Structure formats: structure tokens, C-alpha cells
Amino acid sequence: MDTLTADIPADVDDVTLALELTRRAARLATRMRAEGLEGARKTSITDVVTAADHAAEELVESALLRLRPQDGIVGEEGAEAESRSGRTWVIDPVDGTYNFLAGLATWCSALALTQEGEVVLGAVHQDAVDESWVGGRDLPARLNGTGLVPLADLPLAEVCLATYLHPTLLPDDDLRGPWLAAVSQAATVRMFGSASCDLAAVAAGRVGVWAQQAVADWDWLPGAALVRAAGGHAEQVEVRGRAWSVAGRPTAVDEVVAALRSA
Structure with missing residues (x-):
């Protein structure tokens, strides 16, 4: 799957990398669904996994192994690498697999970066509506590159x-x-x-x-x-x-x- 991310340069920053990987993972899943997929049960009829989940996770994992070799990896579908930097990437290749398989719009690919156990960055791409989200400890939340209005407090x-x-x-x-x-x-x-x-x-x-x-x-x-x-x-x-x-x-x-x- 590294051929799908080979064009991402080695000096890419974390924010751009997270956005690119979630977008590419989600679009790979979308293409695979269009070609035909079946789901397999994990724990129940609504907790399912598909080949697209595994392929999307492999895409993200292979890119991180190349571009962030010192960082750790934890993936929902089993991707794992030990951290030697104190940083770990957490992968959800297809979040909402039941929705994804059913043809509903509410599913996404998601990625988080933690440092010494604290989450410092999150990225989400919802492909059905072409929305890319990113934000973190040092980055105000953005949607498709535009900053979000800070949340007003409400009961x-x-x-x-x-x-x-x-x-x-x-x-x-x-x-x-x-x-x-x-x-x-x-x-x-x-x-x-x-x-x-x-x-x-x-x-x-x-x-x-x-x-x-x-x-x-x-x-x-x-x-x-x-x-x-x-x-x-x-x-x-x-x-x-x-x-x-x-x-x-x-x-x-x-x-x-x-x-x-x-x-």
C-alpha cells in the first residue's frame, strides 16, 4: 500500500500528514466499496469488518513506517509498532463500518497522534461529504482548511x-x-x-x-x-x-x- 502514499515527501509536517493519510485511507475504502465488499462479524451483527478496513489501515501503517519510523503505531485492525520517540499514532481506518457497508454517509477514517500519553493531534476525513477535520493541542480546529468558530457554552x-x-x-x-x-x-x-x-x-x-x-x-x-x-x-x-x-x-x-x- 506504500505505492498509494509514495508521493508524500519525507519532510512533511504532522498536520499535513494526518490530513493526507485520513483522506487517502477513506478514498481507498470508498473505491473498494464501489467494487463490491462483504462484511465479517467481529462481536455482533452490527460490529463488522471488511477488506476495506484492513486495506485502509495498511495504507496508513505503511506510510507511517516510512515517514515516522521512530513513532509507535496502534491500529484498530491490528497494526502495531513500538514507539522509540514517545509518540504514537492511533489509527481507525473505517470508523462506522456498519454505516459504510450499508451505504450510509456517516463513516470516516480517523487518526490521532499522542505524545507521552497525551493526545496532541486529531484528524478525520468523512469521504461521503468530502469533509476533512484537523485540530490539536497547538492547532485550533479546522474544517477543509477553514478555522471553526470557537464553541459557545450552552447547557x-x-x-x-x-x-x-x-x-x-x-x-x-x-x-x-x-x-x-x-x-x-x-x-x-x-x-x-x-x-x-x-x-x-x-x-x-x-x-x-x-x-x-x-x-x-x-x-x-x-x-x-x-x-x-x-x-x-x-x-x-x-x-x-x-x-x-x-x-x-x-x-x-x-x-x-x-x-x-x-x-
Whole structure:
């Protein structure tokens, strides 16, 4: 797959590299879907993987091995390299694979860069709408090269909350109770099925806040970087022994966390 990224120069900066790799990974997945794909179950009928997931991850991994040989790599589909620099790239080649395979627009390729355990950069490309997002610790969030308006602070009762809870988990009182306590206080609720797309929408102010339990690093870090870079808050808390990730407008985040804890 390095032939698909061979034109990226060795002196490319991290921001440009993240944007290029997410865009190229997503476009490779789009081409492969057009040629015909089938999904294989991972843990459930809605948790699936395709050849495009693996090919897109290989594209990103091969480029990083060439261009950032000292950095570590962690990929959802198994890509792994030890970090010798203190930096690690976290890859989600196709986030929202169920949506991707079904022909829905809400899926993306996402990438995060961490340094000494702290996320410093996130990038997301949603190919169906040709939107490229980037932002990080030292970079205000941008969409297709244009800076985003910093997020205005609003309470939970005035904003949309995006979330996800798999139907099989609804009988679990330790999950359902806190989840219902949080969503019942929002102005409205949406489930889109792609954490990084959701969090990019939060960074843009399209969604007010996002909350989900048991989120993997590749689903959390790229979008958390974007939300913070747009002036929002992103934090992880433990409630009844479960880890919850919450990001969005500061007051709304505080209110979601309080609702989760009070349930």
C-alpha cells in the first residue's frame, strides 16, 4: 500500500500528514466499496469488518513506517509498532463500518497522534461529504482548511446529545440508569453510529455534546482532540465501574457527567 502514499515527501509536517493519510485511507475504502465488499462479524451483527478496513489501515501503517519510523503505531485492525520517540499514532481506518457497508454517509477514517500519553493531534476525513477535520493541542480546529468558530457554552437542555448504547446492553442497570439520566436532560438525542464523525460534529457546533461508554482509543482520541481544539471539553469518567467518554460544550459536559454520577 506504500505505492498509494509514495508521493508524500519525507519532510512533511504532522498536520499535513494526518490530513493526507485520513483522506487517502477513506478514498481507498470508498473505491473498494464501489467494487463490491462483504462484511465479517467481529462481536455482533452490527460490529463488522471488511477488506476495506484492513486495506485502509495498511495504507496508513505503511506510510507511517516510512515517514515516522521512530513513532509507535496502534491500529484498530491490528497494526502495531513500538514507539522509540514517545509518540504514537492511533489509527481507525473505517470508523462506522456498519454505516459504510450499508451505504450510509456517516463513516470516516480517523487518526490521532499522542505524545507521552497525551493526545496532541486529531484528524478525520468523512469521504461521503468530502469533509476533512484537523485540530490539536497547538492547532485550533479546522474544517477543509477553514478555522471553526470557537464553541459557545450552552447547557445540556439547549443542545443535541449524540450517543450510542447497543441494544444488548439495555438490560444492564449499571449502564442503562446513568445513560437514561443523561439523555433525558438533553434537548434532543441522536445516534449516528460513528464516534469520530459524532465528535467532529460536536467540534463544529452541529451537535452540542457526545457521551458513550466503553470507547476504544481509536474511537475517542481523534475526535477528542478536535473538540478541545474547538474550545470544548473532553473527559473520561468512571460510573458504576464503567468508563464513560464525554465531550462537547463545557457546561453540557459538566451536566452529562453530573447526571451519569447521580443516577
